[in-house]
Amino acid sequence: MLSTEKLTYWYTDKDQYLFKDVDLTFEAGHSYAIVGQSGSGKTTMVSLLAGLDTPKAGAILVEGEDIKKRGLTTYRRDKVAIVFQAYNLFTYMSALENLMTAMSITHASHKGDKAYAEAMLTKLGLTPEQMTKNVQKLSGGQQQRVAIARTMVCDAPLVVADEPTGNLDEDNTDDVIGLFNQIAHEQGKCVIIVTHEPSVAAKCDGVLRLEHREFTWEKALTPTPAA
């Protein structure tokens, strides 16, 4: 579903690269965790996979097509849904409006379908009253649920999450990871989560470690992705 070909990235000095010539493959219907120390480049990798940044060299292929060819804006709109540690919701909207906005921008198949958005929020445990409240009035766990619901209502086959449980307590963390696995296994999406929590990584189907500028599979799927 998603693969990288000789993916290379550096900030300012070409010789001080963050990672070089990385070849990875991620399958649809699975959840993956990328782990590693702070500053190792996990977030940069996830930004590249999400189309938020451009690789210095190499390519990212989605369904065999280089995302650069498609254009990063179109790629983000059609192929990827992103969840952040800080939820990144529209703070002047309600949970329902957040979902409707995302569905509208991404031209989702359920675009404009309020009932569908409500059903999704209900599925993620929000009451009708919470759905119409301004998102800032919801708890952290509820806001992250809204962010996850947003990825679910969009048709993007790839879900990328950067430290999605960083602001949550243990119970909410378990719930959120459960939801991500549900998205991967039930909706057939490819979910990639960046985390520093071993407990979160352990619940994912595949675990990829970034250490000393090298990616290694700690927990591989079958067939084994190329390292």
Add this chain to the structure above:
Amino acid sequence: MNFAKRAWLNLLAKKGRTALLILVTSAIMLFVMAGLLIKSAANQATQNAKDSVGATLTLSANRENAFKKMRAQQSESAGSTSKPSGRPSLSMDPVKLSTAAKIAKLNGVESYAATVSASANAQSFDAISTSTGQMTGPMQQENNSGDITISGVTSTASSANFSDKTYTIKSGRGLTIKDAATNNVVINSELATQNSLKVGDTIKVKNTAKTKTYTLTVVGIYKAKSTTSSSGAMGGGMGMMASDPANTIFAAYTFANTLKGSKYKDTADSVTFTVSTPSQVNSVKKAATKLISSKYALSADDQSYQMVKSSMATVTSFADKIVWLVAIAGTIILALIVILMIRERRYEIGILLSLGEKRGKVIAQFFVELFVILLIGVGVASAGGQFVGDKLASQVVSSAQTTTTSSTQGFGGQGGPGQQGGAPGGQMPGGTTRAATQKAQVKQAKLATRVNLKDVALLFGLGLAIILIAILAGAGGILRLNPKKILIN
């Protein structure tokens, strides 16, 4: 949910910021509107002045030419060995009415009026004496030019003093063209009171040579607005008693010519042509100049129009400055607010970009937000623009009038075209009297600001341009923003 709905939600959610933006935009729009209204009112006032003030051309003897002739005579006398016969005199040819009739046929000439000044001595009544004491003695002894001023006119209505209401008919009637070749006269109310004269009475005057007596019929009595000796100030060589304006008798120009002598038949000291519109003055003057010889001069008098125009030009220029300054300041202020607003909303922009929203639509969202605010601002400006415009306009007009009045007073002192025409008797209306009229006209040019659809449309267009510039300046950063830098860094 498209960008327009997002914009609407944002406006509703951020009430404080929306209120601030409405306040700032309304203030900017209000002042731009005031400027536009003043400008539009000034243009209207200029147009009205063009339509109503009118303009005249005066045909009279060419004084410059006459002076040249006199100087040439002086040089000749100095060159000859014989003793000079006396001081050379300034000889000016009166205007032939046949020439005036030709000019009157030109395109753009509405009407014409002849003016002849002459002097006479009161015979059956007493002229009003205004001896001041300072002017007694030898000077008075030398007075032999008559104590009554005869102002020969085609009609009193065409006389400047009557048309500008300095003089008004108190009883009886004014002179009309039908009074030509009659001895009908209109006398001053002071003169009438002093001599117990009323309409229908007859009076007798003698020519200055005291060789012939004329009987005149009083058909009207006029009253002067003020009792200043303004026209007397123009009197030049007139006698001191004749200098009292109350001693001015209006008669048909034919009678004034009769008093001056037979060689003045069918002539006038000056002929004033009324031109339909001030803008035609120059073309009429050009055409008329071809019909006259160098002995005559044509002077245009569209000063009333020019003064209103000049006064309004000051106002228009000020209004222009208001519009531009406020528009520029408004653009800067709004651009700064938009820049700050965009900085504050970087995160929101990042989310939109991460969802795959096009940058153009992000800018469009800001545009819609400001557009709604602009609509309210234009509404406020349309409602309050008239009030602000009126207040500002009265200040501007007042300062413009102060400037114009100063220049008017200067003009009166130097003498205008009217004085050229009135050379022989010095009784032509001009100088101070004309300047006073013009002052009055400028005063009448009060700006009537009124909000109309055109100004509202113009304001809306300007506002649109302001918010477009402000958004482009503020959103310049958005185009450079990398979503990763916003959302992750």
